[in-house]
Amino acid sequence: MYFLSIVFFIVIFVRGLQGSTFEYLFDDPELFRKCSNQPENVLSIDELFDTSELHRFMDNDIINMSGNLSVASTWKIKQTDRIMVHISAYHWEVGAWQPTIYNIIIQDACKAFNDPQNYFYVYLTKHIINKDTMMEKCIYYPGTKYFLEPHDIRFNITSYGLPFHGRYKVEFKIDV
Structure with missing residues (x-):
């Protein structure tokens, strides 16, 4: 019995080291929503970017995106300002969104946009046709316009800890 317990522990430990990959399935083609309970000076994604020419189509759990988006005139920053991004995941529990341990802070968003090893590049910049404009x-x-190639949005996470279950939402907060 003792030997069986050790083997079981080793199998569970090795499985944890290998990790598991989870795919986030979307339930709504509207990817972006204005965050609630924010001060009036906090802008939503639709106030930072003109998304009127951004096309989203949902087929089952997969969202296809194409078109373009432009930096909106409400975005008033200088090139010397550093753009920081905070990403936080929330889990739906007992009728409310609860914070999780999954948080990322990106100190320099422009650098991350142009780094092929970064999530921003993998999920966004990789699909921008005019990457040279993003770099520059x-x-x-x-008014700067970014043209997107048609692509399916797939969001996969590999976790080496506890498995994901249930509903999640992700909030992006951009600080300048």
Whole structure:
């Protein structure tokens, strides 16, 4: 019996080291929503970017995105400002969104946008046709337009800890 317990522990430990991959399935093609309970000076994604030419189509749990987006005129920053991004995941429990341990802080978003090893590049910049514009202007200049190739949005997470279950939402907060 003792030997069986050790083998079981080793199998569980090795499985944890290998990790598990989880795919986030979307339930709504509207990816972006204004965050609630924010001060009036906090802008939503639709106030930072003109998304009127951004096309989203949902087929089952997969969202296809194409078109373009432009930096909006409400985005008033200087090229010397550093753009920081806070990403936080929340889990739906007992009728409310609860914070999780899954948080990322990106100190320099423009650097991350152009780094092929970064999540921002993998999920966003990789699909921008005019990458040279992103490298040169980042998101500093109002009116700058980014053209997106048609692509399916798939969000996969590999976890070496506890498994994911249930509903999650992710909040992005951009600080300048």
